[in-house]
Amino acid sequence: MIEGITVYDVLAVSTIIFFIGIFGFVTRKNLISLLISTELMLNAVALNFVIFNKFLYPGQIQGYVFSLFLIAVAAAEVALAIAIIISLYRMDNSVDADDMDTLKG
């Protein structure tokens, strides 16, 4: 562990990553960018698990295990999302999120 780095510093990093994700999710139009943004948010959360485990309960491993689960879930989710994006692309010949409004009620 690097000396002088506190839990606040690492939390600041994860928070920054998380909001970068949100910013990207709101501003980008490309579906792939949106997917990347959600992955950023997910990773920020996974980082939080590791940090809290490290600093608050050093003797236990639940946080680490949970972050491993998160990675696995994220992988599965990406596979699904990519599949959806590809089929949308085949349908509309576009990956622009503003072109998609099939969810409209």
Next chain:
Amino acid sequence: MGDFTYTIWIFILPIAAFLITGLFGSKMPAKVSGWIGTASITVALMLALRTAYQYFIQVGFVEGHRPTVFAYKEVWMNFTETLTFDMGILIDPISVMMLVVVTFISFMVHVYSIGYMKGDKGYYRFFAFLSLFSVSMLGLVVATNIFQMYFFWELVGVSSYLLIGFYYDKPSAVAAAKKAFIVTRFADLGFLIGILLLSYHAGTFDFMTLVSEDGPLLAQSAPPVFMGLSIFGVALSLIFIGGAGKSAMFPLHIWLPDAMEGPTPVSALIHAATMVVAGVYLVARLFPAYHGVDGGVVLNLVAWTGAISSLFAAIIAMTQDDIKRVLAFSTMSQIGYMMLSLGVSGMEGHHGLGYMASMFHLFTHAMFKALLFLGAGSVIHAVHSNLMSDMGGLHKHMKITSWTFLIACLAISGIPIFSGFFSKDEILVAAFEHNKVLWAIEYIVAGITAFYMFRIYFGIFWGKRREYHHTPHESPMVMAIPLMILAALTMVVGWAIPFGNYVMPDRMAYHGHIEWSLAIPSVAIGALGIFVAYIFYFKETSLPEKVSSAFGQSYGWAKDKFYFDEIYQFFAHKMMFAGVAAPIAWFDRHVVDGFMNGVGWMTETFSYLLEGWQSGKVRQYGFSFVAGLLVILFAVLYLNGFIDFKG
């Protein structure tokens, strides 16, 4: 006292027949449903006869009185600790007599219908309804309490409705069925209010408690509350309105002539012999109460209603052309006799003659009127018309129908040996001893009755020989045999059954004798009526037209039934519909519906405002989601004191 528990089978069998033919009738051959219905009512008849034998002969008198036996009595509903609604079987003289009458006439009608309804597409439906009617009527007559009676009372109303509207593709039949149901329902409203008043103030539904001498009605005298009647008097009057409606008493009679739209066997069973006498039976059932409460004032109402009805109906019957309508008005007239007879009766010994005569007339009338209707059905079957103007000279074509019809006509005219003479004579004696005016009315009606009955007899079987499309032929044996059985009984029951021995209000034996000083004049006026009808109608003459035109306008009034239908129509359409129903309908359509439509309109408009939010744009959703999340986050932090905007 003997075991009467087997009487329950009298009900179970027709119910079973109703369920089987009603549910599976369409899947089995038509004949089978007829046989099932007939078989069940045959066994029920046997059991009813067995009950009568056991009750009247084997049990006989207990300490000088005919006892009351409860074959069954089960609590059906608990209203309060003391007020329960029971279902049961009450065995006493009049209920046993009615059991026999209902099952016997029902049996005859079943057998007759096998021939009459042959080839009808609703064959199984007809027999299912007949079974339903039989069981309802039987339940009515053995009711242990007034609520059970009301229950079955409505059931007979329903089966009557179903059977009048049996030919439901005929608009007139549907209208007649509705009319019968609505008019009797309207009368039953009085019945229901009467029951509620009576049970609220007496604390019981039970017939035996209501009529017992130390019961709540007769033991204490309640103060007058309305027009000199006590609360019990009011209740009994209301109950009588229900009975008058069912028995087609003036002025609630308008449904009975129209009810003739039903198949003729139904008219014989329901609208002549059994259901329409339910009102008489009801008054007889509560007779000690009617007699005792308020010194019998209500009983006078009964007597006068009966007298007016019988005169009124007899006058109309003289002018009608449809033979079934003549018989319908004649039924109304004869029920008027029964009501009057109850109305003039007392309780003890010889004073109870009216009650006995009423029940006796009910008994004999059931047979000869069923015979008349079945005979008329046989004629209609042959001629395919209800109208007397389409008939004539049928005697040589239909010997059996003609002779049996003649026997029934003689019976209803009160000619000795035939059953009607004996019962009508007792009624006239009872009326004479009570009130000369009532007697005079009934005496005249006896003459009119003989006239109009022989008017249709001569009109159908003699009179002008008509040309028919095909020669009318005698009905098949399955229809002719019931006619012959009923005719034989009509000749026998009057003198063979010492009715006073069986049915009296005080339940002791009474040995009546024929009062020849009154019987001879009444036979004379009957014979006069027949003679006049003979002159008018035996051969085609112009006499009837001359006489009817001599009456001028009043003949037309009678022919149009004194415009009672039109009066009701006026009240219903001009006053009820225009005055009450139309404003209520307006209120419903504009205020009640308007409020509901307003609620719908508001929801719809509001949701159009929100519609834009569901754009289908994922990024917009994401933004809303994140923004909302942040708002909630900061709100929670602020509320918990983590953020202080004041610094």
